[in-house]
Amino acid sequence: MPSTRQSLRRTLAAAVTLLALTTAAGCGTDAAAGGRQTKELRYQGSVGQVTLPELAADLGYLGDVKLNWIGNVTGGPADIQATATGQTDFGGAFNGAIVKLQAAKAPITAVVAYYGSDAQTFQGYYVLDDSPIRGPRDLIGKKVGMNTLGAHAEAVLKTWLVKGGLTPAEIAKVELVALPPVNTEQSLRQKQIDLAVLGGVIRDKAVAAGGIRTVFTDYELLGAFSGGSYVFRNDFITRNPETVRTFTTGVGKAIEWARTQPRETVVARLESIIAKRGRNEDPSLVRYWKSTGVAGKGGVISDREFATWIDWLAQSGELKGEKPKPGDLYTNKYNEFAAGGGGA
Structure with missing residues (x-):
């Protein structure tokens, strides 16, 4: 890519x-x-x-x-x-x-x-329940799925990574993958990606199905x-x-x-x-x-x-x-x- x-x-x-x-x-x-x-x-x-x-x-x-x-x-x-x-x-x-x-x-x-x-509607950054990913540094070398590159999801993610102390070189090792929103949850559950960016009703449906947890949200990061x-x-x-x-x-x-x-x-x-x-x-x-x-x-x-x-x-x-x-x-x-x- x-x-x-x-x-x-x-x-x-x-x-x-x-x-x-x-x-x-x-x-x-x-x-x-x-x-x-x-x-x-x-x-x-x-x-x-x-x-x-x-x-x-x-x-x-x-x-x-x-x-x-x-x-x-x-x-x-x-x-x-x-x-x-x-x-x-x-x-x-x-x-x-x-x-x-x-x-x-x-x-x-x-x-x-x-x-x-x-507080009700936000974009969340989710991993499987058993994922070792907890903080920014854990994403180095991992794949992140989002609806499109160069937009909201990427900007918020990289803001979080910078605040977590990652250097530009380390951030470049986080692989971003563009996926249709309706397929992102499935890709996470099938372990094709390590972290999924989910928003709105697609996020709520995925959370209701269980088996995933929040790493952070844009609301938590920016208000x-x-x-x-x-x-x-x-x-x-x-x-x-x-x-x-x-x-x-x-x-x-x-x-x-x-x-x-x-x-x-x-x-x-x-x-x-x-x-x-x-x-x-x-x-x-x-x-x-x-x-x-x-x-x-x-x-x-x-x-x-x-x-x-x-x-x-x-x-x-x-x-x-x-x-x-x-x-x-x-x-x-x-x-x-x-x-x-x-x-x-």
Whole structure:
């Protein structure tokens, strides 16, 4: 397997090249003739799970803006690269991945947080009950499975390893393996990997099955925080500001609906969405839902949620030159919760 840094550089280079070609071809298909704003948003979903935009649409919070599902994606970096290159209209990823893609000159802006970590919902780093792995140094020479490289799971893991006193050379000996989330637990139990990064309902289902234990969690390491955001291309925002506003505030309303409803009510709604969309999926994952994990009300983004990863990326040598400012990476302009309006 090539190193994470080499793989990421090639991926970002390809994304930026494709973005340039898309722009040169006249990237303006998102706005209708006569300057009317688009009312249909292309996006990628996740197998057996319901995204916040899908929940917002089902609750009626997107008004006349419709979602057009074009397929599924397993990792955030690939999702926002699809947005940057015009294959989709919005995508979501770990905030550190957004920093990396913007540093590669992709003209995207984060508009609303959509996942995070709290006492109920977090990413955990798990081993089998009989594993000798207890601390950072025990991972040297071991394999770690995660949904995608160069994103949330890797950044948190390496932050933990650094805090555990490992040198860059020692950290390089920890082998990272990209696995689809639905296969990660099985790979751990079959001892194909030594440690598995599990989050959300997939984590809860694995824990309920027994036989695994927690080494650490991102919540224990960093406290409560929003970890990822939805992004749009800058040209799309310029052409369709009201559509972006409807989407952003609608997602914010869905976050607050989920925050204030009984868990059973949210789970029932998620199950009904999966049943109605007819994608031949297993609905069992959503039965373990606990919270969105989003820290800010209505998905409002804070500087801290980007500054943490800007600093980490700079220290690890992933960012060259002057560090970007958090405020240059995101905007709360289109989120009515930022103005204290509650999205009403």
